[in-house]
Amino acid sequence: MKIPFFVPLLLAGCLTASGQVTDSTNGYDPIAGKLLRAGLGRPGAYGMLERLTSHAGHRLSGSAGADTAVELAKRLMEERGFSNVHLEQVMVPRWERGTTEKAFLVIPGKANIPMAVCALGGSIATPAGGITAGVVEVRSFDELEHLGTAASGKIVFFNRPMDPSLLNTFEAYERAVEQRYRGAVQGAKSGCVAALVRSMTLAIDGVPHTGGMGYQDSVKKIPAAAISTKDAEKLSALLRAGEPLRVRLTLSCRTLPDAPSANVTGEITGTEKPGEVIVVGGHLDAWDKGAGAHDDGAGCVQAIEALDLIRTLGLKPGRTIRAVMFMNEENGLRGGRGYIADPLRRSEKHIAMIESDAGGFAPRGFFVDADSAVRTQVLRWKPVMEKVNAGRLLAGRSGADISPMVAAGVPGFGLDPENHRYFDYHHSDKDTPDKVNPRELEMGAIAEALLAYMIAQEGLPAGTATRPR
Numbered sequence: 001m002k003i004p005f006f007v008p009l010l011l012a013g014c015l016t017a018s019g020q021v022t023d024s025t026n027g028y029d030p031i032a033g034k035l036l037r038a039g040l041g042r043p044g045a046y047g048m049l050e051r052l053t054s055h056a057g058h059r060l061s062g063s064a065g066a067d068t069a070v071e072l073a074k075r076l077m078e079e080r081g082f083s084n085v086h087l088e089q090v091m092v093p094r095w096e097r098g099t100t101e102k103a104f105l106v107i108p109g110k111a112n113i114p115m116a117v118c119a120l121g122g123s124i125a126t127p128a129g130g131i132t133a134g135v136v137e138v139r140s141f142d143e144l145e146h147l148g149t150a151a152s153g154k155i156v157f158f159n160r161p162m163d164p165s166l167l168n169t170f171e172a173y174e175r176a177v178e179q180r181y182r183g184a185v186q187g188a189k190s191g192c193v194a195a196l197v198r199s200m201t202l203a204i205d206g207v208p209h210t211g212g213m214g215y216q217d218s219v220k221k222i223p224a225a226a227i228s229t230k231d232a233e234k235l236s237a238l239l240r241a242g243e244p245l246r247v248r249l250t251l252s253c254r255t256l257p258d259a260p261s262a263n264v265t266g267e268i269t270g271t272e273k274p275g276e277v278i279v280v281g282g283h284l285d286a287w288d289k290g291a292g293a294h295d296d297g298a299g300c301v302q303a304i305e306a307l308d309l310i311r312t313l314g315l316k317p318g319r320t321i322r323a324v325m326f327m328n329e330e331n332g333l334r335g336g337r338g339y340i341a342d343p344l345r346r347s348e349k350h351i352a353m354i355e356s357d358a359g360g361f362a363p364r365g366f367f368v369d370a371d372s373a374v375r376t377q378v379l380r381w382k383p384v385m386e387k388v389n390a391g392r393l394l395a396g397r398s399g400a401d402i403s404p405m406v407a408a409g410v411p412g413f414g415l416d417p418e419n420h421r422y423f424d425y426h427h428s429d430k431d432t433p434d435k436v437n438p439r440e441l442e443m444g445a446i447a448e449a450l451l452a453y454m455i456a457q458e459g460l461p462a463g464t465a466t467r468p469r
């Protein structure tokens with residue numbers, strides 16, 4: 001998932017780069033209307049989401065589920081008659097959860113109390129009999145450091161919640177998630193034997209949320225896991241009450257050698273400038289919890305549906321519009337890096353990269369990850385984007401998979417859906433297709449189709465379309 005920190009666009013709407021007031025819609029209103037009727041009348045994205053999640057629910061990079069997802073994405077594009085459907089090989093990291101993940105509160109004289117736990121992606125295993133140790137609770141790395149030797153030999157418990165007072169849940173996530181990413185490293189530096197982290201969610205319930213974590217070469221590796229927010233609250237209360245408790249943590253996860261996998265692409269070839277490309281994408285891999293419906297099955301099927309809507313309506317884009325299912329966003333970004341490095345890119349010029357990776361909820365608009373000339377042009381389209389409920393066009397980060405291309409100078413666009421519920425489901429057993437509304441999902445595909453089509457017809461201001469390295 002992406003982190004779309006945003007700031008309002010400072011430029012007023014309806015001004016071109018030369019400062020002239022222009023017709024804001026350029027005649028795209030009828031196309032917006034046709035896309036809406038075609039999309040909402042069927043709606044096609046959800047059927048694909050059901051196929052993807054039922055055939056390849058668990059599809060972490062390098063797994064059998066990921067292989068199935070690659071084959072299915074290719075088939076979905078072929079069934080819709082896309083051109084140039086093919087795989088682009090990438091090597092991906094491979095981590096397996098294993099069969100055992102357990103955590104218990106151990107209190108003298110009482111029966112052990114189970115906690116809802118899951119290993120963080122990339123963690124090492126515990127010894128087979130588990131690790132049993134006392135617990136130190138902290139809310140920051142500073143607090144842990146100040147404990148000094150008092151933390152040594154303990155399990156460190158990071159319990160700083162996502163801040164519910166923030167409007168943007170992605171910002172709340174961003175401010176808390178270092179505990180998950182770097183908690184094991186910081187814990188090991190303080191002599192801790194394992195790291196537990198409060199799940200990254202605003203929901204208070206019994207479901208743990210996984211996600212990526214990392215180690216540092218020079219620092220001892222310790223196992224790391226997330227516990228549910230309810231168990232985090234319980235553990236915290238018991239520690240405050242001075243219970244002489246310990247925690248027993250048992251994990252059997254492991255890292256295997258890198259494995260071959262692939263990005264999947266297919267396109268509608270441009271009628272006038274086929275070598276100029278607008279990418280619409282999402283990431284095909286997902287954590288091995290739930291079914292990766294919002295993260296990011298939604299973004300994948302929206303990309304395919306966006307192209308299929310354009311095809312169904314008989315629209316003939318002047319430039320090539322390409323759907324890309326990126327592999328390995330969650331624990332490596334090898335697909336995003338592989339895309340820009342593929343030799344095929346040398347003969348292409350990329351005009352724009354569009355990604356949906358913030359859930360399949362009702363869209364509000366796009367984050368525009370580009371210079372002011374591009375943002376000015378995009379703001380001219382605001383009235384027509386409003387016709388598909390996607391007129392909120394803010395400057396901000398676009399998407400992780402497309403970030404290597406954006407860093408190379410290609411304008412990026414990140415679909416910006418309503419996000420209050422996203423982290424209730426994110427990276428957990430709750431991220432299943434029943435949490436996705438077919439109409440809301442389809443609206444994202446419609447918004448992407450309209451934006452991609454307008455860019456394909458008009459291009460973006462000169463000087464911003466960069467040929468990747």
Ligand SMILES: [Zn+2]
Binds near residue numbers: 296357
């Ligand atoms: Zn994602």
